[in-house]
Amino acid sequence: MLNFTPAAGAGSGAGGGSGAGGGNRARAVPGRTIRVRVKRCEGPGKASRWEVFAVKAEAGSNVISVLQQIASNPVTVEGERTTPVVWDSGCLEEVCGACTMVINGRVRQSCSCLIDEYAPGEGDEITLEPMSKFPVVRDLWVDRSRLFHNLSRVKAWVPIDGTYNLGPGPRETPAQQETRYALSECMSCGCCLEACPQFTLEEDPKAWGTSFIGAHAISQARLFNEHATGRALKGERLEALMGPGGVSDCGNAQNCVKVCPKHIPLTESIAAIGRAVTIHAVARWFRG
């Protein structure tokens, strides 16, 4: 059950009707028509514009199925025929992260966003925007390459490549598993980055190596630092996180942990990495 109230779409003037608490579902009006306000963009570098569509809400529909309805008849409320809205999606069960977008001013996955909760009444409006921290490919589809680039900055993997069999991995205690399981749930959706005031749009890939790495990568560095084999790269990960755009760039706004759809303790990861780099830096200074 969702238990938050999505903020009104800033600048769009769309309030999304009443709040979208879990209770909305029970009072959703059957057969109602809702308004869908979509931020459109023809392609990279092009100006964006708003288009509003009227859609007959189907029971149990989500944002993706509404976008499919619009695609089948792309006519705006003004009666103008337009192109179908482009969006990205994959699993449709909130585990791949591809369909992440800004809905009523707040980032989340569109597949798990139920229309009955967000627009329960006749004429209620729902606002869809692409994430603002990644370059728009078209309409609601963004290019999340930087997110994956940042995972490579901290070598977010276990080094097992080689020319011979390494044998079975070391055992992990249940306590380690408990800590790491929560971190392993990250699906690289980008919610934490979209909500972060320190993570800003950077279209130039040459600047990606020194701009803020983001909560997801810091948390993944912790995940692999705590892995018995992944620990081999701990020093390299911490060095990367001490440089420009590393963990020091975090401003402790703590939005990341609040918007994470997987409830990953991102701020605890940031603090844990903060502790690790403190120890690493002091040890390195005395060791030489």
Add this chain to the structure above:
Amino acid sequence: MSFMDRHYFLLRRLHSLTGIVPIGVFLIAHLVTNSSLLWGKAGLRGEGEKYSFGADGVTLGEGGVAYFQKEVTWINEQVPHLLLIEITLWAAIAFHAVLGVYYARTGRSNTDRYAYQDNRRYAWQRISGYVGILFIFYHVATLRWGWSWLVPGGAVWSHDAATSTLAMALRGSESGWTGAGLVVSAFYFAGVSLLVFHFANGLWTAAVTWGLTVSARAQRRWGGVCLGLGVGLMAMAWSALFAAVTIDPREARAVEASLEQGRVVSPGE
């Protein structure tokens, strides 16, 4: 690679550290001293009776002025290497301010969309930093460096007449409030309030930055400690300011003069 990039981590951590030592520690000492304007009578422990400022013994205001004056005199005459301490403080504040602005400019606040309390504090930490820089500069330039042309009424702060000259610099004249004096006093209220917030909140974020508080529970607990410290410092800051703007500079001057010359005077003289 630039200097900033080569020493990135060290500079970031020094920025965090200087906010606590020496700046934060000094802020606590400064507010304890200044708030004695209000609680100073208790600090005199009966010693004030021998000055007998008025017919009815030592009043709260007179006690505050006397105790505060003794504190300020002690600092200026007994603390060794005072100028060295001051220069260290000014350098630390300049370092913290310059890097702080540089770091603050890397982010873009989004409290309109994510109106969480933590996120609001992120925004206020930056706002309070900007205003705090202006305030500290004005405060030190006028009351320490003697830039009296920036003071309404042109009062020059003197450590021999700590309360009376402070009250004049805040009120704009010896006799009462002036319009410019009101503006200065309002600026002081905003400045000290924002700086106390900046320190208390900075102490909370520093614990996360250094990895002192890791779990969400530990962060909440430490948040309670920082809130308590912040409330205490805010009470001291407000009481100091309240006392400074409500004391009559002429009455304060009489108390200071009696301390200076070790003789008995009454405010009416």
